[in-house]
């Protein structure tokens with residue numbers, strides 16, 4: 001595990017964007033796993049800036065997203081599908097045919113999950129971005145998730161529903177389930193970048209760096225990954 005300390009959110013976003021530029025330049029046909037939530041928003045803004053400066057070319061990049069609420073319409077403003085197009089995919093030259101997303105509208109979620117696993121098997125993820133929930137979830141693998149879990153339908157924890165409801169102001173009620181890549185799916189990525197920022201993530205980073213692997217803190221499963229880079233706000237590593 002490599003730890004890169006950052007002093008600010010801006011520095012985190014810029015450093016990860018520079019890392020991305022090198023990775024995509026080195027492998028233009030790279031397959032990237034994207035995450036949602038607040039943490040990666042600054043990164044996506046930086047990637048759009050670099051694209052406009054012609055420093056990044058997404059035309060051959062393939063994408064998979066970690067998770068999606070279920071059920072939710074893709075066009076719903078709170079879907080992760082909508083989040084990705086609004087914050088990145090509609091602003092760069094990614095080929096829409098190369099975008100893979102778990103479908104929150106699918107009628108047969110089991111088939112949807114099996115199909116997604118197959119697509120990932122056929123296009124292994126070279127670089128997976130992750131944030132972490134305050135309860136240590138990665139994707140929507142909540143506490144209690146198994147290390148060998150694959151893409152599946154999950155129940156969201158009360159904590160996640162409460163925290164993520166901040167995005168569902170005055171619209172549909174936040175779904176209490178989601179489709180998510182599993183822990184095993186995530187760990188199959190060749191390289192993982194974990195972005196951690198915000199004082200409410202202190203326990204999560206501690207469980208990764210100091211704790212033992214523990215399914216109550218799913219982020220701790222990343223300790224077993226051979227190529228994990230953690231970009232973390234400096235203050236989260238202080239003793240206090």
Ligand code: GLP
Pocket residue numbers: 035036037038039040066067130131132133134138139140160164
């Ligand atoms: C959501 C997403 C995760 C994300 C987490 C943290 O539940 N499913 O992929 O990492 O919340 O989000 P934030 O960056 O907003 O704290």
